[in-house]
Amino acid sequence: xxxxxxxxxxxxxxxxxxxxxxxxxxxxxxxxxxxxxxxxxxxxxxxxxxxxxxxxxxxxxxxxxxxxxxxxxxxxxxxxxxxxxxxxxxxxxxxxxxxxxxxxxxxxxxxxxxxxxxxxxxxxxxxxxxxxxxxxxxxxxxxxxxxxxxxxxxxxxxxxxxxxxxxxxxxxxxxxxxxxxxxxxxxxxxxxxxxxxxxxxxxxxxxxxxxxxxxxxxxxxxxxxxxxxxxxxxxxxxxxxxxxxxxxxxxxxxxxxxxxxxxxxxxxxxxxxxxxxxxxxxxxxxxxxxxxxxxxxxxxxxxxxxxxxxxxxxxxxxxxxxxxxxxxxxxxxxxxxxxxxxxxxxxxxxxxxxxxxxxxxxxxxxxxxxxxxxxxxxxxxxxxxxxxxxxxxxxxxxxxxxxxxxxxxxxxxxxxxxxxxxxxxxxxxxxxxxxxxxxxxxxxxxxxxxxxxxxxxxxxxxxxxxxxxxxxxxxxxxxxxxxxxxxxxxxxxxxxxxxxxxxxxxxxxxxxxxxxxxxxxxxxxxxxxxxxxxxxxxxxxxxxxxxxxxxxxxxxxxxxxxxxxxxxxxxxxxxxxxxxxxxxxxxxxxxxxxxxxxxxxxxxxxxxxxxxxxxxxxxxxxxxxxxxxxxxxxxxxxxxxxxxxxxxxxxxxxxxxxxxxxxxxxxxxxxxxxxxxxxxxxxxxxxxxxxxxxxxxxxxxxxxxxxxxxxxxxxxxxxxxxxxxxxxxxxxxxxxxxxxxxxxxxxxxxxxxxxxxxxxxxxxxxxxxxxxxxxxxxxxxxxxxxxxxxxxxxxxxxxxxxxxxxxx
Numbered sequence: 079x080x081x082x083x084x085x086x087x088x089x090x091x092x093x094x095x096x097x098x099x100x101x102x103x104x105x106x107x108x109x110x111x112x113x114x115x116x117x118x119x120x121x122x123x124x125x126x127x128x129x130x131x132x133x134x135x136x137x138x139x140x141x142x143x144x145x146x147x148x149x150x151x152x153x154x155x156x157x158x159x160x161x162x163x164x165x166x167x168x169x170x171x172x173x174x175x176x177x178x179x180x181x182x183x184x185x186x187x188x189x190x191x192x193x194x195x196x197x198x199x200x201x202x203x204x205x206x207x208x209x210x211x212x213x214x215x216x217x218x219x220x221x222x223x224x225x226x227x228x229x230x231x232x233x234x235x236x237x238x239x240x241x242x243x244x245x246x247x248x249x250x251x252x253x254x255x256x257x258x259x260x261x262x263x264x265x266x267x268x269x270x271x272x273x274x275x276x277x278x279x280x281x282x283x284x285x286x287x288x289x290x291x292x293x294x295x296x297x298x299x300x301x302x303x304x305x306x307x308x309x310x311x312x313x314x315x316x317x318x319x320x321x322x323x324x325x326x327x328x329x330x331x332x333x334x335x336x337x338x339x340x341x342x343x344x345x346x347x348x349x350x351x352x353x354x355x356x357x358x359x360x361x362x363x364x365x366x367x368x369x370x371x372x373x374x375x376x377x378x379x380x381x382x383x384x385x386x387x388x389x390x391x392x393x394x395x396x397x398x399x400x401x402x403x404x405x406x407x408x409x410x411x412x413x414x415x416x417x418x419x420x421x422x423x424x425x426x427x428x429x430x431x432x433x434x435x436x437x438x439x440x441x442x443x444x445x446x447x448x449x450x451x452x453x454x455x456x457x458x459x460x461x462x463x464x465x466x467x468x469x470x471x472x473x474x475x476x477x478x479x480x481x482x483x484x485x486x487x488x489x490x491x492x493x494x495x496x497x498x499x500x501x502x503x504x505x506x507x508x509x510x511x512x513x514x515x516x517x518x519x520x521x522x523x524x525x526x527x528x529x530x531x532x533x534x535x536x537x538x539x540x541x542x543x544x545x546x547x548x549x550x551x552x553x554x555x556x557x558x559x560x561x562x563x564x565x566x567x568x569x570x571x572x573x574x575x576x577x578x579x580x581x582x583x584x585x586x587x588x589x590x591x592x593x594x595x596x597x598x599x600x601x602x603x604x605x606x607x608x609x610x611x612x613x614x615x616x617x618x619x620x621x622x623x624x625x626x627x628x629x630x631x632x633x634x635x636x637x638x639x640x641x642x643x644x645x646x647x648x649x650x651x652x653x654x655x656x657x658x659x660x661x662x663x664x665x666x667x668x669x670x671x672x673x674x675x676x677x678x679x680x681x682x683x684x685x686x687x688x689x690x691x692x693x694x695x696x697x698x699x700x701x702x703x704x705x706x707x708x709x710x711x712x713x714x715x716x717x718x719x720x721x722x723x724x725x726x727x728x729x730x731x732x733x734x735x736x737x738x739x740x741x742x743x744x745x746x747x748x749x750x751x752x753x754x755x756x757x758x759x760x761x762x763x764x765x766x767x768x769x770x771x772x773x774x775x776x777x778x779x780x781x782x783x784x785x786x787x788x789x790x791x792x793x794x795x796x797x798x799x800x801x802x803x804x805x806x807x808x809x810x811x812x813x814x815x816x817x818x819x820x821x822x823x824x825x826x827x828x829x830x831x832x833x834x835x836x837x838x839x840x841x842x843x844x845x846x847x848x849x850x851x852x853x854x855x856x857x858x859x860x861x862x863x864x865x866x867x868x869x870x871x872x873x874x875x876x877x878x879x880x881x882x883x884x885x886x
Contacts, residue, residue, distance in 0.1 A: 081111055083125045084133055084177075085197035087148035088140060091117055092294060092307055094535045095493045096145070103143045107131055118540035118870075121197055137179075144297035149179055150196040152204055155189055157214040171211045175199060202391040206459065209392075237353040240287040244346040247279045247286075251339035273325045273336055280338035284318050288345040308493060310348055312500070313527035313855065314341035320520055337521070337855075344528055344859035354867045372443040373464060377408035380452065397455045401446045409442040409458045416451030420444050467556060467809075480561055481539060481830055488535060496530040496845070503849040511851075521855060525848035529858035530841055534865040538833035541873035546826035549879050554794070554809040555819050562805035566789050566823035568770045572718055572816065573749075573761065573783070575775035576729035576739055579793055579813070580715075581705040583776065585617050587625035588686055589702040593674055596698045601629070603699035607691055609634040610649040610656050614641060618687060621703045646689070654694040658701070664690050671697050685738030712743040714813035717882060719744070721820065724769070728752055728760060728783070757783035774816055775804075791816055818881040825879050833869045840865040 091097055097117040104113045104122065109130025114123045124136055137147050156168060165183040168190060172181035177198025183190045192204055205215040254276065285292075291314070294307035317340040324336050377390045378400040385400060390408045393399065398414070401407055407420070419431035422444045431447050434440055440453055442462045459465065500523045507519035543560040550557050557563045577583050590600040608626030611619035613636065636649040636656070645666065646659015657663055664671055669692045671678070678700060681688050686702035718725050726747040727740050736750035749760050757775075761783050764771045773780070773787035784790030784804045792804030793811045808815030840861055847853045 080127065080129070081125050082128050082176075083123060084136070084195070085121055085123045086137065086140065086195060087121050087197055088115070089120070089146040089148050090294065090297060091115075091120060091145060093117070093493075094488075094537075100140065100143055100145060103139060104136065107136065107139055110136070116540050118537055118544055144300055148196070149193045152192045152194065152201045153189055154192065154201075154204060154208065154215050156183070156208055168208060168211055168213060171207055172204065175203065175207055178204075202459070205391065234353065234356050237349065237356050240290070241346065241349040241353050244283050244287040244342070244349050247283050248339070248342040248346045251276060251279055251342050254339055273321075273338075276336065276338040277322065277325055280318060280321070280342045283342040283345055284314065287349060288314065288341075291345070291348075309496060309527045309530060310344070312497070313524040314344050316520055316524050316527075317341040317344075317855065320516070337517075340521075340524065340855045343856045347856070347859040348862065351862070351864060351866055354864075372406070374406040374408040374443060378402075391459060393455055393458050395455055395458055399453050399455060400450070401440075401453060402450050403446055403448055405446050407440050407442055407444050407446060407453070409455045410462045411440055411442075411453035411455045411457075413438050413440060413451050414454050416449055418449035418451050419447045421447055467551060480564055481827075481834075492530070492535070496527065499530075499845060499849065500524075500526040506849075507851065518851060522849060522851045524855040525851075525853045525858040526845055528855055529844035529848045529853065529862055534837035534840065534869040535834075537866055537869050537873075538837045539830050541870050542826050542830045542833060542876065545873050545876040546822060546829070546879075549876055550819070550822055553815075553818055553822070553881060555815055555822065556794075556807040556809065557819070558805055558807075562789055563823055563826055565770075566772070566806065566820050567827045569723060569772045569789060569820060571724040571726065571764055571769040572772045572774065572820075573726045573728050573764070573787070574715075574745070574813070574816075575757075575773075575780050575783075576727055576731065576736070577705060578776040579774050580711045580727065580739060580743055581707050583705065585621040585687070585703045586706050587621050587701065588684075588704045588706065589681065589700075591674070591677055591700040591702075593699055594697040596693070600699075603691065603701075604629065606634060606651065606656055606693065606698070607658055607701055609636045609651060610639065610647055610658055612636075613639040613649065614647055616641075618689065618703045619647070622701060656698075657692045658689055661690065664692060667692070667695070669695060669697060671700075673697075674700060682734065683738060685735050685742070707739060707742050708813065711813050713883065714817055715743045715745055717817050718820075721817070721882075723820070726764070728757060728773075730754065755782075758786040761786045772816070772820075774813070776811075791819065814881065814883050817883060821882050822879060826876060829873060829876055833872055836868055836872065837865065 088100065091100070094117060097115040100122065101113050101115040104110055104115075104124060107126075109127040110124060111127065112123075112125035116122070122140070126133075126136065140147055169181055169183040172178055172183070172190060172192055175194075177195040179193045179195065181190060181192045190204075190208070194204065208215045291307040291311045295311040299308065317337045321336045321338045321341075374390050376387050377393050378385050378387050379393065380386075380398045380400055393409050399408060399411065401418075403418070413434050413436050415436060417433070417435050420434050420440055421431050422441065434451065439456075441464070442457075443464045457463070460469075503526050504519045504523035507522050508514070508516060512518050539560075543563060546563055547557050547560070550563075557566075574580050587604075590604050592598060592600050592603045596603050604622070604626050608623050611622045614620075634651045636651045639647065639649040641647050642659070642663065645663040646657065648655060648657045650656070657667060657669070661671070669690075671690055674697070678688050678690075681700065681702040684702075684704070686704040689701045689703065690697070691699045691701060715725055724747065725745050726749060727736065727743075727745045728749045729736050729739075730752055731739075731750060733748075733750045736748050740746070740748050752760055757780065761771055761773055765786075765788070770788050772789045772791060773783045774791040774793065775781075775784055776793035780792075784792060789806060790804040792807045793815075794807050794809035806819050808819070844853065844858065844861060848858055
């Protein structure tokens with residue numbers, strides 16, 4: 079069955095009950111296989127079968143339930159249209175794009191107005207589609223580079239306005255409440271305290287700024303659910319309409335039946351809470367905005383020998399671009415001319431710039447520091463590394479951690495239960511505890527309704543996941559979903575592939591021992607060896623050649639090169655035959671290296687592969703080559719052990735080499751001589767011992783093990799297959815990323831537990847206290863408003879997370 083996934087920005091959700099209700103409603107639609115509604119991110123991700131249901135039907139259902147779907151509108155000027163057929167073609171092309179709700183093209187004005195889903199498609203994609211249809215998009219007029227921030231700022235501005243009006247009109251009512259509590263009301267017969275004055279002030283608050291709660295409650299109830307607005311509307315209405323009735327019965331100042339201040343102040347406090355929450359929630363998505371802000375806006379393209387500045391979205395694969403010092407690299411590519419150093423800290427987290435020469439790859443959005451160079455574009459648009467990172471982070475921020483299921487279940491039944499508790503509270507006070515005392519019964523029921531808002535419960539998990547995954551992206555850790563972020567904290571065993579993970583993954587010449595007639599001449603031995611190995615494609619040969627080039631030696635000229643698989647190579651120089659290879663090769667040619675057997679054994683004990691070299695039938699040298707251990711591996715392994723994890727090394731190498739590498743980094747658990755197809759089985763064996771296993775690898779042969787492990791970590795410098803199979807990708811290629819990932823997971827889960835505690839403690843303690851008449855409704859409103867703020871503020875503390883190895 080073919081399925082597609084769409085992400086829609088949902089408006090109107092105010093608490094966990096909203097998101098849970100929408101998730102249930104969408105989940106019942108035919109053809110919908112999976113639904114994830116994120117309250118903190120304010121969007122819904124829906125997996126559906128397009129053969130059974132269309133996106134328009136999903137949007138219609140969202141609106142029927144009582145919410146809205148945010149649409150962006152872009153206006154694009156188009157050149158090259160000459161007739162109605164042209165405009166019809168462009169319109170058809172745009173309407174076919176995934177994420178486009180409606181596109182209208184006007185031939186007379188040469189404009190396209192497109193309503194689209196900002197979570198599925200960007201204005202740059204729209205322009206690209208127009209260009210590929212054969213026309214020229216001139217400019218995009220209404221979209222902004224950071225529409226998300228603009229929308230958030232508009233929402234904050236609206237909340238500020240509502241709160242300011244409500245607070246200004248509630249101040250006299252608050253003053254009245256203070257006078258009443260102080261007992262001064264008999265001596266202060268002020269017009270501002272008169273019931274009719276209070277009625278006017280309270281009415282404006284109740285049906286001005288407070289009308290939001292009525293509208294939202296009506297939409298929710300019409301859609302078959304109940305949310306925070308229902309509680310606020312019920313509680314404040316009870317206080318307002320009771321006071322209204324008392325006013326027109328002719329009650330006087332000082333009689334406690336008038337409670338205008340209760341409803342008005344509650345509305346003001348709730349609006350203040352929503353304002354603070356909106357400001358705080360806006361900061362949870364800063365990681366995405368920062369990543370998007372890293373993108374270059376323009377690029378300098380070289381065509382026909384001329385330089386031309388163009389928008390970065392117009393760059394195509396194969397284009398030749400010029401990058402000057404201080405500029406951002408526009409797209410991913412390969413350096414073809416010139417050299418420089420590039421600051422890649424935005425990707426790797428490492429502050430030391432990386433040297434770039436012709437043939438080296440560069441990543442879009444990194445910063446060119448010193449030289450000028452030309453690059454050939456290899457990945458553009460949505461295919462660049464940065465674009466892929468943004469997609470992964472967005473998907474992770476929209477995912478649900480398993481721990482959130484508890485909050486979802488509670489929220490689904492919470493509001494109806496609270497309404498029932500409020501009615502029971504009212505009945506008990508009015509009929510039993512203080513028979514006939516309407517005032518106390520009303521106050522207790524109102525306090526129950528107001529204290530019980532489930533907003534904090536719905537925000538407890540997703541805000542922490544959003545901030546945690548965003549922080550991970552800043553550290554070069556791409557976490558593909560909330561479930562992986564949660565699971566990483568439960569790991570108690572970590573399996574490290576040797577090659578490319580613990581080691582650099584490429585052999586290096588570690589030692590040259592000249593012997594016989596060449597004793598004391600290591601440079602000459604290396605020159606001769608490099609001259610021969612220059613003709614070989616073997617990785618060990620490349621290590622020798624690179625070492626010689628690094629020393630600036632001038633290799634000899636060789637002839638008659640012959641490769642002997644399994645034995646070594648031979649060639650001639652200046653009439654002398656040179657042999658480089660194994661013991662078997664030397665035995666075959668009857669060359670005796672027994673005098674240097676101890677040296678050879680010592681090098682092999684250190685994890686080297688030793689090649690023997692003979693010149694003109696006589697021993698000439700020993701060349702040791704090894705895949706050297708990364709500088710940080712030993713310290714990273716020690717920290718993993720200090721964190722309580724069991725560390726294993728997995729390799730296909732023999733036991734001797736494996737033990738040598740393991741001893742260098744402090745690993746005692748070794749799985750050696752493991753074939754690629756057996757790696758996943760080794761993971762299963764550890765899991766059968768009740769271990770929660772994390773696997774770290776970088777090669778194609780690691781992919782099955784990465785999938786089998788409870789959490790798979792891919793070294794980002796490895797293959798695309800390994801990265802695709804893994805749950806967490808470590809962009810920098812360092813083992814510190816594993817340490818940081820687990821530490822971040824533990825910090826995030828601790829943060830989520832704190833959030834759930836604070837979210838539930840308000841209600842657990844507050845509802846009984848309110849029901850017993852011990853909590854004033856105004857104080858209940860303040861507690862409810864600040865419960866959400868406290869949860870989001872606590873989640874934002876994760877932004878200050880510091881990796882353990884960076885703590886001084």
